[in-house]
Amino acid sequence: MRALVASGMLVLAMHSGPAAAQASNDDGAALLARSGCTACHGADGRGTALAPGITDSSLDLERFIAAVRAPRGTMPAYAPGVLSDDDIETIRDHLVAVGPQTRPAGNAQAGGERYERVGCYSCHSNQGQGVMHGPRIAPSPIRWERFTWYVRQPSGQMPPYSEVVLSESELSDIYAFLESRPQPRPVGELPLLAP
Amino acid sequence: MADSDRDDTTSTARREFLQTSAIAGAAALVGAAGTAAAQTAGSAAGQSGAGEASAAADAHVGDVQVLRSNERSGSDYMVDVLKSLDFDYFCANPASSFRGLHESLINYGGNQSPELITCCHEESSVAMAHGYYKASGKPLAVMAHGTVGLQHAAMALYNAWCDRVPVYMILGNHNDAALRRAAEWYHGVQDAALMVRDFTKWDDTPWSLTHFAESAVRAYKIALTPPMAPVVLTLDGHLQEDPISKSEQLPIPKLTLPVLPQGDSGAVEETARWLVEAESPVLVADRYARTPAGMGLLVELAEALQAPVIDQGSRMNFPSRHPLNHTWSARALVAEADMILGLEVVDFWSTVNSLRDQLHRSASRVARPDAKLVSITTGDLYVRANYQDFRRMQEVDIAIAADAEATLPSLIEAVRRLISRGRRRELEARGERLAEAHRQSAERFRQGAAVAWDASPVSTARLTAEIGNQIKDEDWALVSSYYSDAGTWPRKLWNFDKPYQWLGHAGGGGIGYGAPAAVGAALANRDMGRFSVAIQTDGDLMYAPGVLWTAAHHRIPLLSVMNNNRAYHMELMHVQRMCNARNRGIDRARIGSELVDPNIDFARMAQGLGIHAEGPITNPADLGPAIRRAMAVVKRGEPALVDVVTQVR
Numbered sequence: 001m002r003a004l005v006a007s008g009m010l011v012l013a014m015h016s017g018p019a020a021a022q023a024s025n026d027d028g029a030a031l032l033a034r035s036g037c038t039a040c041h042g043a044d045g046r047g048t049a050l051a052p053g054i055t056d057s058s059l060d061l062e063r064f065i066a067a068v069r070a071p072r073g074t075m076p077a078y079a080p081g082v083l084s085d086d087d088i089e090t091i092r093d094h095l096v097a098v099g100p101q102t103r104p105a106g107n108a109q110a111g112g113e114r115y116e117r118v119g120c121y122s123c124h125s126n127q128g129q130g131v132m133h134g135p136r137i138a139p140s141p142i143r144w145e146r147f148t149w150y151v152r153q154p155s156g157q158m159p160p161y162s163e164v165v166l167s168e169s170e171l172s173d174i175y176a177f178l179e180s181r182p183q184p185r186p187v188g189e190l191p192l193l194a195p
Numbered sequence: 196m197a198d199s200d201r202d203d204t205t206s207t208a209r210r211e212f213l214q215t216s217a218i219a220g221a222a223a224l225v226g227a228a229g230t231a232a233a234q235t236a237g238s239a240a241g242q243s244g245a246g247e248a249s250a251a252a253d254a255h256v257g258d259v260q261v262l263r264s265n266e267r268s269g270s271d272y273m274v275d276v277l278k279s280l281d282f283d284y285f286c287a288n289p290a291s292s293f294r295g296l297h298e299s300l301i302n303y304g305g306n307q308s309p310e311l312i313t314c315c316h317e318e319s320s321v322a323m324a325h326g327y328y329k330a331s332g333k334p335l336a337v338m339a340h341g342t343v344g345l346q347h348a349a350m351a352l353y354n355a356w357c358d359r360v361p362v363y364m365i366l367g368n369h370n371d372a373a374l375r376r377a378a379e380w381y382h383g384v385q386d387a388a389l390m391v392r393d394f395t396k397w398d399d400t401p402w403s404l405t406h407f408a409e410s411a412v413r414a415y416k417i418a419l420t421p422p423m424a425p426v427v428l429t430l431d432g433h434l435q436e437d438p439i440s441k442s443e444q445l446p447i448p449k450l451t452l453p454v455l456p457q458g459d460s461g462a463v464e465e466t467a468r469w470l471v472e473a474e475s476p477v478l479v480a481d482r483y484a485r486t487p488a489g490m491g492l493l494v495e496l497a498e499a500l501q502a503p504v505i506d507q508g509s510r511m512n513f514p515s516r517h518p519l520n521h522t523w524s525a526r527a528l529v530a531e532a533d534m535i536l537g538l539e540v541v542d543f544w545s546t547v548n549s550l551r552d553q554l555h556r557s558a559s560r561v562a563r564p565d566a567k568l569v570s571i572t573t574g575d576l577y578v579r580a581n582y583q584d585f586r587r588m589q590e591v592d593i594a595i596a597a598d599a600e601a602t603l604p605s606l607i608e609a610v611r612r613l614i615s616r617g618r619r620r621e622l623e624a625r626g627e628r629l630a631e632a633h634r635q636s637a638e639r640f641r642q643g644a645a646v647a648w649d650a651s652p653v654s655t656a657r658l659t660a661e662i663g664n665q666i667k668d669e670d671w672a673l674v675s676s677y678y679s680d681a682g683t684w685p686r687k688l689w690n691f692d693k694p695y696q697w698l699g700h701a702g703g704g705g706i707g708y709g710a711p712a713a714v715g716a717a718l719a720n721r722d723m724g725r726f727s728v729a730i731q732t733d734g735d736l737m738y739a740p741g742v743l744w745t746a747a748h749h750r751i752p753l754l755s756v757m758n759n760n761r762a763y764h765m766e767l768m769h770v771q772r773m774c775n776a777r778n779r780g781i782d783r784a785r786i787g788s789e790l791v792d793p794n795i796d797f798a799r800m801a802q803g804l805g806i807h808a809e810g811p812i813t814n815p816a817d818l819g820p821a822i823r824r825a826m827a828v829v830k831r832g833e834p835a836l837v838d839v840v841t842q843v844r
Contacts, residue, residue, distance in 0.1 A: 118781040119771040122764055126842040127647035129654060132683045133768065133844060136643060157552055159775035166781075184645035192660040193641045193688075 028094020031087055040075065045095040046145070049153050051075065053145030055095040064092050073155055103144050104169040106176025115174050118166055123158070128178045134158065139181035147175060262438050269404055270299035270435040272445050276408045277336065279447050280415050282309040282363070284327070284718065286320035287338035288347075289313075292367025292382050295435030296338065309336065312718070312749055314711075315741025317344045321351030321425075322708050323715030323742070324362045326674060329510075329698040331719035332486060334361040334418060341368035341387030341429055349391055350705045352425050356394035357584045358509065358702025359482050361418035362425035364395070369432040379432070388427040393581040398427035404434065404445055412448040420453055421485065421573040421598050458571055458595040458602035466536065466569045466593055467609035471618065473534035473567070476502045479525075479546055480512035483538040485600045487694040490514065492603040493538070499610050501626030503528055507540065508682065509699040515691040516637070518630035523640075523687065529562050537570040537591075538599040544587035554776040567592045571599040571606075584703065640687040652840045653815045655758060659684035661818045662728060662756050665826060669726035672696050674716035674753070676730035677709035685730070695725065706763075707738030710755075714746045717753035717834070726829070727752065731836070733759040733790055733797065740800060746834040747805035754829045755836040756822060757797055759811065760843045762789045797838040810838025 032038055032045060040051035047053030051074075054064070065088050068078050078088075115121055115128075120137075124130045128138025141147055148171060151161050161171075187193050262268065273296055285300060287293070300311055314320040317339045324335035339348050345366055355362045366387045369379045388398035397417045401407035407430070414426040439445075458466075470476050478497055484490050493513055497504050503521035505528065506513040513520050521528055529535065529547055537543050547562035562568070568591040575596035578585050595602065614622065644656035663685065672695050676682040682697070691697050698716055701708035713729035720727045736743075736757070746753055767788035774781045794811070801808035807828040809821045818839060825835035 119768070119774075119784055122768045122771060122843055125647070125654070125844050126652065127650050127654065129643065129646035129656070131643075131655065131844050136646060139646070159553070159772045161775060161781075162778050164778050164780075165775070181647070182649075184642065184648060187638075187641045187645050190645055190648060190660075192664045193644055195637065195641070 028090045028092075028097075031083075032091050032094060035078065035083055035087075035091070037091065044098055046098070046101050047149050052149035053100055055098050055100045056143045056145050057096045057099075058143050059092075061089060061092060064088060100145050103175070104172040106169075106172035106174075106179075108173070108176040108180040111170075111173030111175065111177030111180075114166075114170050115177050118161065118170075118174075120174065127181050138178040139183050141175060141178045144172075144175060147171075265441050266438040267303070267441050268295060268299060268435065269407075269433075269437050269439055270295040271303045272404055272439065273407060273411070273430070273435065274299045274304040275445075276411045276447050278304065278308065280363075280412065280450060281333070282336050283331075283333060283722070284312050285309045285336045285338055285365075286312045286314050286323050286715075288315060288317050288320060288344065290338070290340040290344050290367060290382075291376075291378065292340050292344075292369060292432055293338045293365065293430065293435065294367075295432065296365070296367070296430060299435075312745065314745055316739040317347035318351045318707055319711040319714075319739045319742040319745065321348045321355065321362055321364070322711035323718070323745075325351065325355045325358065325360050325702075325708065326698065326712030326715030326717075327719045328360050328362070329712075330672065330674065330695060330716035331723070333719075334363050334415070335715070336363040336365055338365045338367065340382050341366035342382050342384050345387060345390060345427075350703075351708065351711075352391050353394045353582070354701045354703040354705045354708050355425050356396075356582075356703065358699065359422045359424060360702065361423040363415065363418060364391075364425055364427040366427060366429045367432060367435070368400075368429050370400070371431075371433060374433065387429040391425075391427060393579060394425075394584075395427050396424035396577075398429065400429040400431070401434065402431075404439065407434065408446060409448055412450050415450060416452060421455060422577050455598040455601040456573070456576070456596070457605060458597040460605065462593050462595050463602060463605050464609050466571075466595070467606055467613055469534050469567050469569065470500055470502070470536065470610055471613045473502075473532075475528075475532045476500060476534040476536065477505060477528050477532040478502050478536050478538065479505045479507060479529075479540050480510075480538040480599075481507040481540045481542070482509045482699075483540075483599050484510040484512045484694060485598070489600045489603075490694045492600065492607065496603060496607050496610065498626075499607060499614065501622040501629065503629050505529075505546075507546075508686070508697070509541070509702075511691065511694050511697040511699075512538075515686050515689065518633045519626070520633065521629065521636075523636060524632070526561060532562060532566050534567045535562060535569070537568070537572070538603075539572045539574070540570060541572075541574060541584075542586045543568070543570055543589040543591065547589065552772070569593040569595065571595040571597055571602050573598050637687075644684070644688060647842070649815060650842065651813050651815065652760070652842050653812070653818060654842050655844055656684050656688070657815050658730070658756065658758060658818070658839055658841055659688050661815075661822060662730070662754075663689045665819070665822050666726060666728055666754075670724065671726045671728055672698070672716070672720055674698055674720065674727045674729050675709045675713035676758075677701055677706075677712070677732065677735060682730070695720070695723075706735050709735040711739065711742040713753060713755065714742050714751055714834075717746065717751050718749070721750075721752055721832075726754070728754045728756065731755040731757045733757060733761060733795065734763045736797065737790070737795070740804065743801050743806055743834065743836070744804040750832050751834055752829045752832050753834040754822070754825055755834065756825075757810065757836065757838045758841045759795075759797060759838055760841050761791050761794060762843070764788070764843050797836065801836040801838075807833065807835040808838065810836075810840075812837065812839045 040048060041054050042048045045055045065085055068088055071077055123134030124137050130136035151171060153160055320337045324337050327335045339345050352362060368387050369375050369383050375383055397414060399410040401410045410428055414428055418426040480493060490511060490513060497519045504513045504519050505525045506522045540546055548558055548560050551557045570591050575594055644660060647654040648657055673685055676685060677700055710731060717727035767785060770788060771781050771784040774784045798808040798810040807825060812818055812821055821837045825837050828835040
């Protein structure tokens with residue numbers, strides 16, 4: 001449903017670039033909407049099926065700008081003539097003020113069990129270290145907004161987990177489990193891994 | 196044949212038929228007449244013909260049922276022919292339909308070159324031959340019943356077919372219905388090879404010994420001519436068992452393996468020019484290195500061009516630590532490349548495209564639309580219908596139907612000639628960038644291996660590092676790591692720099708290949724003084740664990756360290772994928788794929804089969820000492836197994 005609405009707005013997004021360029025003094029919310037970001041990232045920037053939430057302050061300005069100038073996946077690129085660095089900063093300030101949806105409290109132990117039961121381990125391995133069938137996702141998983149977005153609608157080979165089979169709080173447990181994995185010892189301390 | 200006899204003389208008449216029906220060998224074969232009269236006369240000349248049947252009829256009561264001193268059996272001659280092909284071993288699970296040949300091998304042939312290897316399953320016999328070939332470059336012969344034995348062997352033959360590995364399959368069968376013992380009716384078949392004809396390259400059912408000799412040599416030649424593949428000879432029981440005269444001079448045809456096809460010189464020149472001009476060329480090798488020289492040639496080509504190599508891993512194509520080895524960045528390299536050369540790449544389509552395996556499958560091109568694609572493969576010379584191992588059709592700009600390894604010298608020569616001094620400097624700069632990227636990714640792998648280092652179950656990276664640490668001073672070869680993540684960790688962490696250190700995969704994805712292929716390769720390595728190690732998965736070993744006994748019985752030194760994740764995890768992953776796509780919950784996805792309750796005690800199983808075994812090991816700290824003890828056993832010349840309960844991957 002959300003996805004449908006969002007993709008309808010996509011058409012708008014394609015035409016809104018030049019308009020956005022003239023509106024560099026607008027406040028962040030308006031710029032966000034006029035630039036069409038909301039079509040994918042949602043009215044509040046907290047994400048839709050089409051794109052992850054981008055309200056997380058851990059996305060620092062440099063990375064934020066880079067993501068807009070040279071985006072990955074289905075996101076269109078915005079050139080400086082369309083959206084200046086200042087505009088992007090304004091957008092980001094607004095988004096950070098909105099802030100991400102609060103993440104349900106996660107229980108690492110329950111998350112460990114859930115991680116196995118729903119089979120994340122079978123591709124990302126038991127400790128989230130990953131190797132051939134899925135990348136490493138622990139001990140430092142990607143930021144939560146992006147994590148939930150990816151698990152719900154992966155763009156590659158990973159199978160999608162809907163809320164029917166994995167609730168938001170169960171996913172948060174898994175996230176807590178991944179975060180709680182011990183940091184690896186420095187390679188230099190492991191003689192077996194000497195080059 | 197059918198109208199010649201209705202009584203006990205059928206046997207004799209049948210021999211007559213075999214003699215007279217031989218075309219080229221008719222004159223040479225007459226001495227094979229097994230009649231008492233002929234034997235007494237001491238000369239068989241001119242004795243063929245239906246009239247002989249009555250002489251035999253007179254003699255059949257109280258007939259002398261042992262060979263006379265001037266006679267030998269057809270299968271003795273078969274052994275002469277087979278010895279001329281220089282087989283080291285015959286693998287077989289014994290079966291009455293080749294009892295004649297079996298007896299000739301051990302008595303007449305002295306059970307030496309070839310020596311008989313006792314196998315507990317025909318699938319093991321064939322997979323041993325598969326592994327042996329990849330370790331030694333020499334085919335083994337496998338004997339089996341034409342019916343029940345071949346049925347067991349079929350999947351392993353399919354693996355060898357897909358992997359382009361020669362297997363010399365010999366089937367026993369009793370063609371003559373009038374002389375079949377009771378069991379031979381179940382073991383008799385009109386057209387034994389039919390069942391595997393779609394995935395073997397050639398087969399024949401010789402009607403005479405001369406016919407046998409020609410087909411035996413022809414089969415060898417066909418099997419060893421790229422694209423290599425299994426071949427089948429069906430040997431009639433009577434042809435094996437019936438006596439022939441010793442005085443008979445039966446010919447042994449000379450084997451001459453063909454000189455392999457090299458790429459057309461114009462096409463090679465054009466390919467070389469594209470390679471030299473390209474800004475981002477990529478060399479992709481799959482079933483490329485056919486001989487120990489293959490790896491060195493690819494190193495030469497890559498270094499001349501300072502181009503990255505993607506080793507898809509069906510053979511030991513490229514040293515793992517060479518700065519131009521960029522196997523693990525395949526997708527990014529292919530996406531960037533303006534020129535991609537595929538060397539015996541079986542699946543070129545998947546090399547330059549990607550299929551998304553979701554509810555609605557979709558395909559997309561990874562390579563640039565303007566990237567030039569060139570393939571060199573003998574795959575273009577021979578394709579069969581029915582089984583789909585030829586993969587999806589990939590459009591290329593030049594398709595060189597030739598053996599890639601045989602073509603490389605001329606390609607290297609052309610490349611060197613076309614590189615100007617200025618161009619060389621540019622290529623060197625590219626080489627430096629690639630070397631730096633290689634260093635960085637090697638560092639990332641080591642950091643990645645450190646994650647979950649102390650976890651229990653043991654991580655596959657830890658398992659790999661523990662084994663690597665202990666074998667590094669041996670002349671080692673990783674003989675199998677099938678489905679243990681396709682050998683990802685070993686190839687990322689170990690220094691593979693010898694052509695025999697990596698043997699690729701099963702070929703057709705038929706599980707059950709790993710354990711017997713490892714034993715087969717270890718047999719070859721034993722004779723060459725190399726230390727064999729296998730990373731053995733649990734699901735694979737459960738198909739036909741009897742091969743461990745074969746290793747013990749024949750004193751085949753092999754260190755098997757288990758990656759025991761207690762499930763068929765690849766399949767589990769697929770069921771999960773379905774659960775996800777159907778949105779019905781993933782919790783039950785393990786049903787049907789797990790190997791728990793009870794957990795399999797592989798150490799006890801292996802001990803019962805006569806080999807040193809330890810485990811199950813769950814604490815990574817126990818792993819090193821257990822491997823050390825097992826290695827001591829292996830260095831004494833015996834197999835040993837360490838069961839390690841591991842993470843899934």
